Amino acid sequence: xxxxxxxxxxxxxxxxxxxxxxxxxxxxxxxxxxxxxxxxxxxxxxxxxxxxxxxxxxxxxxxxxxxxxxxxxxxxxxxxxxxxxxxxxxxxxxxxxxxxxxxxxx
Numbered sequence: 001x002x003x004x005x006x007x008x009x010x011x012x013x014x015x016x017x018x019x020x021x022x023x024x025x026x027x028x029x030x031x032x033x034x035x036x037x038x039x040x041x042x043x044x045x046x047x048x049x050x051x052x053x054x055x056x057x058x059x060x061x062x063x064x065x066x067x068x069x070x071x072x073x074x075x076x077x078x079x080x081x082x083x084x085x086x087x088x089x090x091x092x093x094x095x096x097x098x099x100x101x102x103x104x105x106x
Contacts, residue, residue, distance in 0.1 A: 014041050015030060015041055015042070015043045016029065016030065016034060016038070016040040016041050016042065017029055017030065017034075017040050017041070017043070017053070017065055018030050018042070018043055019042055019043065019044045019045065019051070019067065020045050020046065020078065020079045020080070021044075021045075021046050021077075021078075021079055021080035022046050022047055022080075023077050023080045024067070024077050024078050024079070024080065025066070025068050025070075025076065025077045026064040026065060026066060026067055026076055026077070026078055026096050027042050027053070027064065027065050027067055028062065028063070028064055028065075028078075029059050029060065029061055029062065029063055029064075029065060030061070031061065032060075032061050033058055033059065033060045033061060034055045034058065034059045034065070035055065035058055036055060036056065036057050036058060037054060037055065037056075038054065038055045039052060039053075040052065040053050040054065040055060040065070042067075046080075051067075053065065053092070053093055054093050055093050055094075056091055056092075056093040056094045056095075057093075057094055057095050058095070063095060063096070063097055064076075064078070064095070064096035064097065065093065065094070065095065065096060066090045066091065066092050066093060066094050066095075066096050067092065069089075069090070069091055069092050070086040070089060070090040071086065071089050072087060072088060072089055073085060073086060074086040076096065076101050082104070083101075083103075084101045084102055084103050084104060085101065085102060085103075085104050086100060086101055087100060087101065087102050088100040
């Protein structure tokens, strides 16, 4: 059991991806890597729910996966907050990283 800010969470035994906030449109890989076409278990921390997604490509530990399709100019939401804009279209299940997302600050 994991306790965060006076909330207790029971993580799924086979969690591959964590989604921090219900508003997030990306998840974070929490296993060594996800391989192409892998069926992944996602745990939504905010409400202790789960969802499934199939990966499109290899994604390493700590990197993000798209939970929806994005077009250029869309906003990436993580931890319930804007963390950047899409600079190259991204399909649901694809790797989200510096090659297709940039900060809005620069």
